[in-house]
Amino acid sequence: MEAIEAPPLIKIPNFLPGIPGAFIPDHVVMTWIVMAFLIGVSYLATRQLTEVPGLMQNVMETVIEAFTGMLDSMIGHEGRRYLPLIGSAGLFIFFSNILILIPGLRCPTANLNTTASLALIVFISYHFFGVRKQGLLTYLKHFLGPVGEFPKFLLIAMGWILVPAFILVEVISHLARVLSLSIRLFGNIFGEDTVFLFILFLTSIMWPIYVLAPLISGLVIFTGLVQALIFVMLSTMYIAGAAHHEEH
């Protein structure tokens, strides 16, 4: 495994107290690089907003229209207020996933710390949005299952009997959402990283393999895009389920 590990290009001495080791961890430095890139591009694109957009403004407008289109189709007309969270998560994940294409850098999302942080942010956010929209007691009543919603007496009794089972199933499924969001992104991007680095390593042994490198780069970009899309769509569905599902 040492042969296909990319040694980090940037080693910053550790100035944060409480973190072991001599250097700041790789995934943190790569996160800073992605942040710097995104902030730089956003600043350059919004410096002079004109009615007829130039190149960068046009690109950014297309990206924002894609996000708001998805939010509108899944949440409805109130989806616009979740654009900061969903848009930043989507763009950050996409550019983190393709960072391996630059020599010397690794994907921060290939580390379970980054993906677990993203999944926890989404988890806390959608519960917060649900409580803010519906109130704490109404939101917690949705965990009890279909209790008071049936007109006939027998079905109401069955609703009350099923409450313990329903609480257990709902809690476990919500915790499984965090697990699946983080591990899906981590597993896909770590596998992609390893395959990419392995192809480059094989090139040192059998030089004709280098013709595969453009194909693998295309695969890296495709997988990065699909995984970012999946993360964003699932987060939007969780927000829609928590805050905006069937108004009675």
Next chain:
Amino acid sequence: MRSKLTGVVTGVLAAVGSTTFAWAAEGGAKAGIDTTYFWVTVLTAGFGMAIASAVAALAQARAISAALEGMARQPNAAGRIQTAMIIGLALIESLAIYVLLIALILLFANPFSAIIVGGP
């Protein structure tokens, strides 16, 4: 013809497998510890990943074929069907990724290897 090919493949696998056991025993004798645990975990990781990939591929094939059939019946619903298909594929694939995670933990971060190697 098919039974002959199966016989040849089985013969090759048996030959390779028996030499693997011999290598493992020789390596263990050199290191002075019982290496049964290690080659069993490597086999488990490999076979587990193979089975997970095969079953995930079959499930994704069913999902894609159903989505394509739906798109062929109603081309103006193709966008929504494609979105649902992509989400379904990612959810099925994540189950195979869980098995990959277990295989990676077994191979590179094995929690019991220190006990086995540094044992009595």
